Amino acid sequence: MIFSLDHKVEQSVPVTRAASFSLLAVLVLVTLPLFHVLPFMVLGLVATAVIWRLLLLRTKGCEPGWIILTILVVLACLQIFNHYGTFLGLEAGAATLVSAYSLKLLEMRCRRDGLLVAFLGFFVVVTGLLFSQSIPMMLYLLVCLMVLVSVLVGIFQPRDKTGYKPVVKFGAIMAVQALPLTVILFLLVPRVPPLWVVPLPDNSAKVGLSDSMAPGEFAEVSKSSKLAFRATFHGAVPPPKERYWRAVVMYWFDGRRWSQGNSGDWSLVGVNTDQFVSWYPGNPRWAVPGGEPEFDYDVILEPSGQPFLPVLGPASEAIAGTGLTRDWRLLDREKVDLRKQYRVQSGLDEGYDRVLPDWLRAASLQLPKVGNPRTRKLARELKDVYRDDVSGLVFKILQMFQQEEFYYTLRPPKLDANSVDGFLFDTRRGFCAHYSGALVFLLRAAGIPARVIGGYQGGEVIEKGVLQVRQFDAHAWVEVWQPGYGWERVDPTAAVAPERVEEGLESAVAREGSFLEGAFLSPSRYRGVPLINGLRIHYEQLEYHWQRMVLSYDENAQKGLFQRWFGRKNVIPILIALLGASFVVVMVVFMLMAWKPWRRKLPPAERYYQRFCRRMARKGIKRERGEGPKAYVRRISREKPELSREAVYITSLYIRLAYGQARSEDLNKLKRCC
Amino acid sequence: MSLIDETLAVLSQAITGKPQQLRQALCCVLAGGHLLIEDVPGMGKTTLAHGLAKVMGLNWRRIQFTSDLLPADILGVSVFDRNRSAFHFQPGPVFTQLLLADEINRATPRTQSALLEAMEEGQVSVEGESRPLPQPFFVIATRNPVTQSGTFPLPESQLDRFLMRVQLGYPDPAAEKAMLVGEAGRVVLDTLKQVMTAENLQKLQDKVQHIQATDRLLDYLQRLVSATREGDRFECGLSPRAALGLLSASRAWAFMAGRDYVLPEDIQAVFPAVAGHRLQSRRGGGISNLLAEVDVTGAE
Structure with a gap:
């Protein structure tokens, strides 16, 4: 839905208030778990962006000019480099991403910017997982993801429709639809050892045994x-x-x-x-x-x-x-x-x-x-x-x-x-x-x-x-x-x-x-309080299973699982075959949903007439739902007299075919016209 | 000039400036249904009913409903014939081709109900004996809005038996002035020409029943009817009888337009008159919204 956009349109349409606000909310939500990781200046930058944007939303103040933005970018880069000595690495990378998100948010004007910020947001959300993979963190980041998906939906919402409920509902439906696909990909995509070394979090502050x-x-x-x-x-x-x-x-x-x-x-x-x-x-x-x-x-x-x-x-x-x-x-x-x-x-x-x-x-x-x-x-x-x-x-x-x-x-x-x-x-x-x-x-x-x-x-x-x-x-x-x-x-x-x-x-x-x-x-x-202890043990069991089944699902676990299921030593061909099969299944389901063949097939006359209606709609006269063919053709004649002859002819054919005594050649005539 | 147009032209001499209502009334008669004319007093309800009866050339009776009217006053009673030492049924005013029930909601529900069987079955059961009514048989009832004093609401079952409800409304200024200048409707009534006969009418009714309604049209009708039953738009949806009535009325409407097949527009034209008195809208604009929302072609 996003990649076939008309660039001129995207640059002229402003971002809706709701979308701006949600993007701000995502920034705050995502920054919270990274609080202890990010340097103070980056947090300051986040706060600046949030406050400035909120003021703009209340139509106070003016948008930052390029001089201020440039200064902020330079400041952020200097600060990150000063703090970590690099832009790579886990913490430095996270700080860079969050800064980029904040600055882009500050600069955001048109819908294209909004899209960019939302996509950047997905990366920032995932950053949180690099520092903690516990269940609460997972749920928290899922909420952030849901907000982002809803923002994407909301950005494309017609401007005359407001209200967050349909947007959130649509976002939730999309997320639920994506779930089976996620599971399939998680299980089946062959796990390969990383191609590059991922820089790891700094463990100096770890509590534990030493040598x-x-x-x-x-x-x-x-x-x-x-x-x-x-x-x-x-x-x-x-x-x-x-x-x-x-x-x-x-x-x-x-x-x-x-x-x-x-x-x-x-x-x-x-x-x-x-x-x-x-x-x-x-x-x-x-x-x-x-x-x-x-x-x-x-x-x-x-x-x-x-x-x-x-x-x-x-x-x-x-x-x-x-x-x-x-x-x-x-x-x-x-x-x-x-x-x-x-x-x-x-x-x-x-x-x-x-x-x-x-x-x-x-x-x-x-x-x-x-x-x-x-x-x-x-x-x-x-x-x-x-x-x-x-x-x-x-x-x-x-x-x-x-x-x-x-x-x-x-x-x-x-x-x-x-x-x-x-x-x-x-x-x-x-x-x-x-x-x-x-x-x-x-x-x-x-x-x-x-x-x-x-x-x-x-x-x-x-x-x-x-x-x-x-x-x-x-x-x-x-x-x-x-x-x-x-x-x-x-x-x-x-x-x-x-x-x-x-x-x-x-x-x-x-x-x-x-x-x-x-x-x-x-x-x-x-441990002495039975209620707390019971809850704690349940939660720990849950986390244990989460860890065992999801987080520890690596190359070896995948291999073991499919070896057990299929009794074959080499699992890669099995995985690829299954992936292909699931791809086909997903495509078939997708096509079924799109075409809905179980719906009663429209008679041919109806299909041609619908085609005619769509053509008229493109010319600016859309048939209302409750508008009968005769009333419609009358409206067409009134509003666009130049289309009148054709419309009257097609409608009369259609009316005969759908409601009256059709002659044998009517359908062919209608087909030729539409 | 076709019979229909002529009838309408004659009728409009008595009721000026109301062509749409006249068409609806005639449509109802052609569809073979009973007509309810509803409005405040003095709008020409009775004149319309009279006019219809006259133009159609039907023999007609009129009952003025009052609060002390009894069922026997409508249906008739058995009286003892001393000469023949036997009971003899004295038919009531209902035994006629066109019954004009004036101000029907001034009578008690019990008396109103006495009309029920007559309207639905075309017969009357008195003292265990069914007596058929003459053919054709119509009831044209007039009613005052329920909010007026001295009225009883019509029971829903009775309302459902009226095919259409016509509301006359105030005449527009030009028509009103013409009326004031000319003779009163009642006087004109007497001079109205009879256009049809009972046989004539029955033939037309027969033709109406043979107007073609295709599958796609019935689908639309069905969508409309079920839409009244879904959601919380109305207190309660249309009955199957109402659906049948809607079809008959649409056929009659198509017939009056000189077509031998029904179009969705025909249904839309008669829908407010057929459904208006059967549906209680919970919010305003229930029926017009419904017509705008239900898809005519059913492509989606």
Whole structure:
């Protein structure tokens, strides 16, 4: 409807008030979700455009001249470039689009401009999806789209017809008609890997695990109720105390901070960091234990900005696109900046690293040369008592955590340079990071290889087989190496606060009341209120399915789906055939709707007469609905006497054919005339 | 000069300046339907009825309806004949070819209803015996607008039995002046020439029933009728009887125009007179809007 426009007409017809107003509304609606992304100046530009346009709508002020517009364009460009250093990239692109939309809106005069602004609006709306794909955002943007479609309809509405209802109704009908087509295209268009790299949102502000851990930082993560990942189990969900999701292994301690170490650290023990990752599909160069993995599950990981893929227990083989580390974790090749789905089988209880290589032993025993003298002294004392009895020694330390005045808290006091000493002997209040850090320090000081594991512990079952893990489920625990056995998981937090492991963070800090402190609006905070909790769980289930079925529908999902349906390996020909078939079906439906063959076919005389009526209408005399042929021909004769003869002749033929006694040649005569 | 034109010319001597109403009245008679003439007193309703009867050469009776008129006053009564020791039916004024029911809505609904059977069936049942009425049989009723005092509204069932309703309206100034200058209509009535006979009329009525109405025309008629039933334009739509009446009236109209087939314009011409008294418009301009909105050709 839009592309066959007469340009002269388009440039002379002004945009209707309703259309201008709706386009303004779209600008405001679309800018709202981008509020935190756009720089201040762009928001200012949006406000300027909106206010100026509103004033114009009230016929106050005058339209901006080209000088002002040029100045605004230059200002906007400078500001965006100044803020981002580029016009490309996600945020910069969004800011550029929104600015362009505002400026074009400010400049809009004729209908052609209105169309341009509306089309630009579609792009701006889609921009919102790059920053959030949640259900509410989707619905919100759908409303924006509906407004835009209605604007397109409204722009072409005759000027004498006002009222938004028919416009909105027509827009809604169009949207509903487009829906089946959307579904077909969504399902069938072959998903290809992107041809260019899409610049990703800046993840610097992401909350989540990092590759290092200072005691205070973990508590920060625990204040966030953001989703970390969801896991769908093929089989039973393991009980809470088995849910240890490994993500990071930290060997290196600098006196304050535990980290997984950079290449510099690792060169100290004589290995290259590449050596302890085995990328799929290669086989690891180290011995992999046999046996069947315990758990089989799909994970949908939220963007984390880190390459770690949380895995339940140790993993024993890499999956496509990932690497298996020497400490039995999975790593993605890139940092995970988009939601990622993967299926793993993991979780073997024993048999990892019965024999410890020297370099790994060295790394697992690394401690700063100096510092924390009291802890080292305690370690020496314990070592003297227990000698080679690693289990006994670990048990003794756990017993100490349990029986002495140690507290589990989200509000740990600050520690000085000898942080482990300070924690173990003075403050005795800490979070999982404190306990695991202190335990590993003690063990290493006693000559026992140990390492800190960072990851998630627990999660909430929102539906049968579906476990949902949030950022506040972040946890740190310890793995201890025992000769002849290998690595064994030890969780010191379980000794201090068993409810943290059994029931989750909330019950562990219930008395303290520090759970999700400050996040008043987070629904997770109100798990105790049955109504809110019920609603929250329903919504989370909905979002889980939305994510699983729609957002995760990528190349692999498409392939899998059609392989399952058609049992063929190569799905591209199937997709193309189906696309072709749906195209034919859509065309047939479209043509049926246009021609309506089920309508009673008009007799030929009627068709010719209609043709005559249309011709007369083009000459400026349109037959009214309730106007009989005789009255019509009389009007034609009166208004356009030059057409009279022909009209009278045709009408008399038609009247005979339709209402009177037709002669055999009448139809042919009428046909020739029309 | 055709019989129709002559009739109209003669009639217009008595009722001046109302050619359209005269055509409608004649159309109604030709279609074989009963006629309702409605207007305020003094507009020439009775004159028109008289004139019609006279020109057609029908024997006619007149009943002046009053509030104390009883059904027996219309239909007739059985009286005891002492000589023959038997009841003897004394026919009422309804036994005539043209019944002029003057100011019909001044009588009670009960008396009005006494006309029902006569009008629809062409017969009268008194004391269990059906007595046929003479042929042809018409009722020409006049009625005052319901808003006037001393009137009873006609029941819908009775209204439906009148094929057409004609409203005379005030004469235009020229016609009124001519009337004032000349003789009063009533006086002219006596001098009116008889143009037709009963047999004549019946023949014409017969011809009217054979005027051609094609499928496309009936479709249009049907669209119009169903349009009155849809939406909330009218209190209640036209009955099938009204649809039949509309067709007859359109045929008569076409016949009067000298055609042997009906055009949509014929339907449109008689539609207000046929439907006007049967439809109660909820908003103003119901009927003229309806005619403008229903598509004649039905192409869409």
